[in-house]
Amino acid sequence: xxxxxxxxxxxxxxxxxxxxxxxxxxxxxxxxxxxxxxxxxxxxxxxxxxxxxxxxxxxxxxxxxxxxxxxxxxxxxxxxxxxxxxxxxxxxxxxxxxxxxxxxxxxxxxxxxxxxxxxxxxxxxxxxxxxxxxxxxxxxxxxxxxxxxxxxxxxxxxxxxxxxxxxxxxxxxxxxxxxxxxxxxxxxxxxxxxxxxxxxxxxxxxxxxxxxxxxxxxxxxxxxxxxxxxxxxxxxxxxxxxxxxxxxxxxxxxxxxxxxxxxxxxxxxxxxxxxxxxxxxxxxxxxxxxxxxxxxxxxxxxxxxxxxxxxxxxxxxxxxxxxx
Amino acid sequence: xxxxxxxxxxxxxxxxxxxxxxxxxxxxxxxxxxxxxxxxxxxxxxxxxxxxxxxxxxxxxxxxxxxxxxxxxxxxxxxxxxxxxxxxxxxxxxxxxxxxxxxxxxxxxxxxxxxxxxxxxxxxxxxxxxxxxxxxxxxxxxxxxxxxxxxxxxxxxxxxxxxxxxxxxxxxxxxxxxxxxxxxxxxxxxxxxxxxxxxxxxxxxxxxxxxxxxxxxxxxxxxxxxxxxxxxxxxxxxxxxxxxxxxxxxxxxxxxxxxxxxxxxxxxxxxxxxxxxxxxxxxx
Numbered sequence: 096x097x098x099x100x101x102x103x104x105x106x107x108x109x110x111x112x113x114x115x116x117x118x119x120x121x122x123x124x125x126x127x128x129x130x131x132x133x134x135x136x137x138x139x140x141x142x143x144x145x146x147x148x149x150x151x152x153x154x155x156x157x158x159x160x161x162x163x164x165x166x167x168x169x170x171x172x173x174x175x176x177x178x179x180x181x182x183x184x185x186x187x188x189x190x191x192x193x194x195x196x197x198x199x200x201x202x203x204x205x206x207x208x209x210x211x212x213x214x215x216x217x218x219x220x221x222x223x224x225x226x227x228x229x230x231x232x233x234x235x236x237x238x239x240x241x242x243x244x245x246x247x248x249x250x251x252x253x254x255x256x257x258x259x260x261x262x263x264x265x266x267x268x269x270x271x272x273x274x275x276x277x278x279x280x281x282x283x284x285x286x287x288x289x290x291x292x293x294x295x296x297x298x299x300x301x302x303x304x305x306x307x308x309x310x311x312x313x314x315x316x317x318x319x320x321x322x323x324x325x326x327x328x329x330x331x332x333x334x335x336x337x338x339x340x341x342x343x344x345x346x347x348x349x350x351x352x353x354x355x356x357x358x359x360x361x362x363x364x365x366x367x368x369x370x371x372x373x374x375x376x377x378x379x380x381x382x383x384x385x386x387x388x389x390x391x392x393x394x395x396x397x398x399x400x401x402x403x404x405x406x407x408x409x410x411x412x413x414x415x416x417x418x419x
Numbered sequence: 420x421x422x423x424x425x426x427x428x429x430x431x432x433x434x435x436x437x438x439x440x441x442x443x444x445x446x447x448x449x450x451x452x453x454x455x456x457x458x459x460x461x462x463x464x465x466x467x468x469x470x471x472x473x474x475x476x477x478x479x480x481x482x483x484x485x486x487x488x489x490x491x492x493x494x495x496x497x498x499x500x501x502x503x504x505x506x507x508x509x510x511x512x513x514x515x516x517x518x519x520x521x522x523x524x525x526x527x528x529x530x531x532x533x534x535x536x537x538x539x540x541x542x543x544x545x546x547x548x549x550x551x552x553x554x555x556x557x558x559x560x561x562x563x564x565x566x567x568x569x570x571x572x573x574x575x576x577x578x579x580x581x582x583x584x585x586x587x588x589x590x591x592x593x594x595x596x597x598x599x600x601x602x603x604x605x606x607x608x609x610x611x612x613x614x615x616x617x618x619x620x621x622x623x624x625x626x627x628x629x630x631x632x633x634x635x636x637x638x639x640x641x642x643x644x645x646x647x648x649x650x651x652x653x654x655x656x657x658x659x660x661x662x663x664x665x666x667x668x669x670x671x672x673x674x675x676x677x678x679x680x681x682x683x684x685x686x687x688x689x690x691x692x693x694x695x696x697x698x699x700x701x702x703x
Contacts, residue, residue, distance in 0.1 A: 136519035143516030154549030241633040243651040244674040262470040354542040376544040397545040
């Protein structure tokens with residue numbers, strides 16, 4: 096650490112005319128130079144920090160503030176401070192707890208599925224074979240397609256009367272009669288998970304592939320030379336070494352899935368039995384124009400996410416540190 | 420001896436076939452929904468309900484209707500303008516910020532990066548009402564500026580991290596050589612770093628563009644009229660008179676048109692996009 100500082104100082108000196116010899120009288124000038132450099136650093140950072148403050152910091156604080164008021168969408172300047180009333184009625188709202196449950200179910204089912212499938216794809220892409228570039232491009236396609244487009248595409252494929260999915264399943268003999276994938280509440284959650292897994296597995300695969308590529312490659316070669324069966328290589332070498340990467344990737348995906356909105360909005364036709372926390376919050380905020388209550392729901396979601404991320408990160412701090 | 424060799428060959432062949440099989444299954448799963456959308460988009464009228472897996476009968480009727488639809492063309496233009504603006508502004512802001520973060524050690528550096536990371540985990544609804552008020556105050560509701568402003572919350576933290584990582588990977592020697600030659604910091608940034616960072620700028624700009632192009636929640640909330648909507652919103656609100664009259668052929672044609680540019684960009688730039696996507700998060 097100290098040597099780094101020293102190096103820095105030398106560098107600054109050299110900037111002022113290549114004087115690399117340290118003299119006792121120079122320390123004052125160095126301090127001055129350091130201050131100037133700090134100022135320049137913050138000057139460079141200023142536009143970015145201002146943007147973040149304007150479009151993240153301020154709206155966030157304002158939302159938390161609104162959650163303690165009875166503000167309505169058409170009277171954002173005229174409201175009363177009502178304490179924690181919004182949170183009390185939120186805790187008593189049955190639909191909210193349904194939304195919480197749905198969000199948890201989707202996250203807990205979708206993220207492990209994505210991890211397993213993503214790992215399979217990552218292992219495929221890690222192998223050196225002809226057409227690997229093509230495979231990589233193909234795998235990226237679901238990630239590229241805008242969420243709304245994929246939701247609409249799947250809604251069409253899962254249509255109960257004309258959908259190709261029912262048709263294929265019937266022709267293969269898995270089911271006898273068409274299944275109402277989107278009309279039924281339970282199945283609608285299944286469809287949401289299905290589409291979410293389809294859409295985000297590529298991203299997961301890329302994260303895991305990056306992890307695979309940073310492993311020491313000689314263990315793969317050694318395993319091949321010793322003709323160790325693949326499942327053994329996977330269980331004894333790859334997975335233990337990949338654990339930190341997998342944990343971090345799962346946290347990222349878990350936090351992302353927790354905020355899920357677009358897919359649910361399209362695939363569940365606004366039904367409160369299939370809503371997630373984001374959908375619930377937006378519905379009250381915009382559709383019912385109840386900014387106070389909607390903000391309370393959004394703040395609650397924020398706390399869920401903050402809790403999860405702090406819990407996870409502190410739980411895995413050691414591994415995270417090792418990773419970075 | 421020969422027998423053993425044959426057995427080994429046989430085993431290898433089996434293994435390779437299994438591998439190709441898995442590859443084909445994965446590729447089919449990834450591509451089929453988009454393929455089906457393309458096939459459906461070429462079926463007009465009652466043909467749309469055909470479940471033939473192959474395109475039986477080509478009709479451009481749906482595409483013609485979409486191109487005649489002024490609202491859709493308008494939203495296409497809106498999306499392109501908003502996404503381009505967002506990408507440029509994000510790059511401008513983040514290029515400057517990433518320089519000290521990547522190349523200098525100073526107190527507060529880690530905190531800035533942690534704040535940016537924290538913002539990426541923020542749920543969009545958590546800023547929705549505050550953003551709504553801000554947009555009202557600035558008087559830009561139902562305008563493109565509102566969308567650009569709100570999209571920055573998604574693109575800036577991500578771009579900042581990716582850019583910082585890219586800048587960190589530039590060898591120190593290049594900077595030192597420039598210093599030795601008497602270059603000032605401004606010169607280093609514009610004449611040395613910027614050209615080296617070209618590919619990274621393309622990558623992060625592309626990712627910001629895609630994120631802005633695909634965004635839905637803010638676009639749905641901060642626009643009101645057909646003239647201001649972006650593509651995802653007009654696609655989501657595209658519906659027929661009743662539940663059973665959803666014009667699926669039209670929706671599929673519009674979906675294909677919206678997705679095609681992105682798919683092409685990704686196929687062309689796949690290597691760069693992958694490096695950008697993974698640089699920001701895992702290596703941290």
